[in-house]
Amino acid sequence: MTAIEFIFIAVLFLSVYSYVVYPLFLGVLAKLFRRQWNKGDCSPAVTIIISAYNEEKDIEEKVKNSFLLDYPQDKLEIIVSSDGSDDRTNEIVTRIKDQRLILREFTGRLGKTACLNKVIPDAKGEIVVFTDANSMFAPDMLTHLVRNFYDPDIGAVSGWTKYCNPDSGEETTGLYAKLEKKTKLDESMVSSCVGADGAIFAIRKELYIPLGPNDINDFIIPLNVVKQRKRVILDENIFCIEETTRGIKNIYSRQVRITTRTAWAIRRNIDLLNVFKYGSFSFLLLSHKVLRLLTPFFLLSAFVLNMFILLKSPFYVVTLAGQFLFGLTGLLALLGFGSGSLVSICKYFLVTFAAQFVGCLRMTIGLEDIVWTPKR
Template identity: 35%
Template sequence: MAAILVTVFWLALAVLFYAYAGFTLLVMAWARLQRRRVLQAPITPRLSLIIPVWNEEKTIAGRLDNALALDYPKSALEIIVASDGSDDGTEAMVARYVGQGVRLLALPRRGKLHAIREAVACATGELLVFSDANSMYQTEALRKLARNFADPQVGGVCGNQIYLKAGRHADTTNQGEHLYWSFDKWLKQQESLTGSIVSAHGAIYAIRRTLYRHPASAAVTDDFAISTAVIEQGYRLVFEREAVAYEEPAPAAAREFSRKVRIMTRGLRGVLLRRKLLNPLRHGFYAVTLFSHKVVRRLVPVFLLLLFGASLALATHHDFYAAAAMGQALFYALAGLGYGLRQRRSGRLKLFYIPFFYCLANAAALVALAKVLRGDRIERWQPQRQIATSDVQIT
């Protein structure tokens, strides 16, 4: 029995090492070997900026003001707001901008992907740019996205999402989220050099109109499904660091947990939808990055439980395993303290918020995995905003 537990311990440790260090080192090494650059040129093709919304009366005015102020030829830009059955003042707010080159699609409540499909159907742009309702673009963001499409091998471009500092709104979850996105941005730069990044995020990304393929399922994350369709058709999906979109930080932990569960559940279903991309014989290194990023990382909580369980069971057999069990117990205790401090709003030390955010994310991944295995489907969306776009400052 002890031999089995030892095997479980080292297997779990090996998987965790690969998920957090091995995969990163592998991407770095492959990026150095490939160094696949993008041919860029200052082009300004016609763009359709698509903003799907649901009950965004607090954010949509700021978003549209920002979109209309972007440095891009007005004759080459159309802005489409697709309202997915909003029942607050969103549609009335958007209607005020119609005379300024904004189009409003007032649709019945059928989900975000349906709203996107309707917007794409009436879009006239050569390029489709997708944005969240609370994303605030830097002035030259559209030009920075567009210049990459001078390369005929590029089918999609993901911009650089940056979380704004939220001041008094921030909590331990925000701090951990910021650290994660800083690492994710760096990893995207490396992945882009290997050929393609894994997928885009909804704040700011663009694809060629001819490459848009509507997802066969509504129970997936739209940004993942739409952007990976580009790769499935043989084109590159690259990262543009200088195309910046600012967003508010994540909501408080209670709402953030449910948000992560929803996103991860839909994300796993997205991988099932695009499972052909997991074939390394056809998609090469991208298949490895997709599997590592979207599958192995979602299995991390399972291996964390196996590692902790094996450590506890072996603690009486050897001091090494006893120390391993104590180290893990201490880490989870710090996460618990981080949660308690967040509840009292009495501290945001990295010593506490990193373990707390890590445990929050992995607990959400475990629940998401269970939901997918159970066959649960999440097809509708409900954005959770913490502050209005008019309350934030872009610097």
């Protein structure tokens, strides 16, 4: 085997590692080195923070949904953190009369994390729950959530998002979201899950460290918890319900923003890759986030190298044909041709890889995202 062939095999392996090899290997690790945590009945004071920007369409339903949670009324506080909303969001919240509800109204666009830095110090709950205005909870969500904090080693708890069709109510959670959920469940059993679901996660207030203005809160907050030697876990009993994101353009824009902020977060927390200091979590972070963000670059390298070694073996003809087929199927799907699960998967991952490529480049040249407008 020549050097170029060896490099090709290596980058081809890395191209599928984060999405295929790592989840399979992690599943084995989760069974061999299962670190369960203790759950127990407890009722700590809880503050739910609803981050909002121009959410007049959803904010009333969200607040009322929070009131319906099966939890002691005297131990529940709900804060709407309104980041410069200039629609009817603040007016709607003000009209709702309930002593558990507080509106924190900020003028101008500060950014979600800057608002959290101002809101959390005044929160009365020892457990702080982060959520969005369009994310709805089941009545028993808090009961399941706080049971995890019975264990003193648990510093943060994430749930997951169940996506549903707004017209039929049918669940539409995609393959990528299901893969993320399974991966984080297994990571929780090995050490700590890498990141949380921004629509539904919670921490012990005492572990909150103020964020930088461009920090991605559902990634940095869990990383800060790990740095304080506490575990971050995902509980599959905790979920919220959201409408499916509509439109490839919205999905692409969201992925570019998330990738840019995640790449910055990894760059600023590169010390977490020190396996001698953070043990198995360093391996999880490298596999789940770092190598995943680099996947588009591995794919591009594999394609170029494949062209140079094409005639050396029929195997390389097959690998090149597979890459062409993936790309062509995804492009045709974007143009409206083809249907079925396989076609949808090719389309989604093509958009995801394009967004990751652009997001990583944006971080490399110094571009950052502090505020954005949610697409509903």
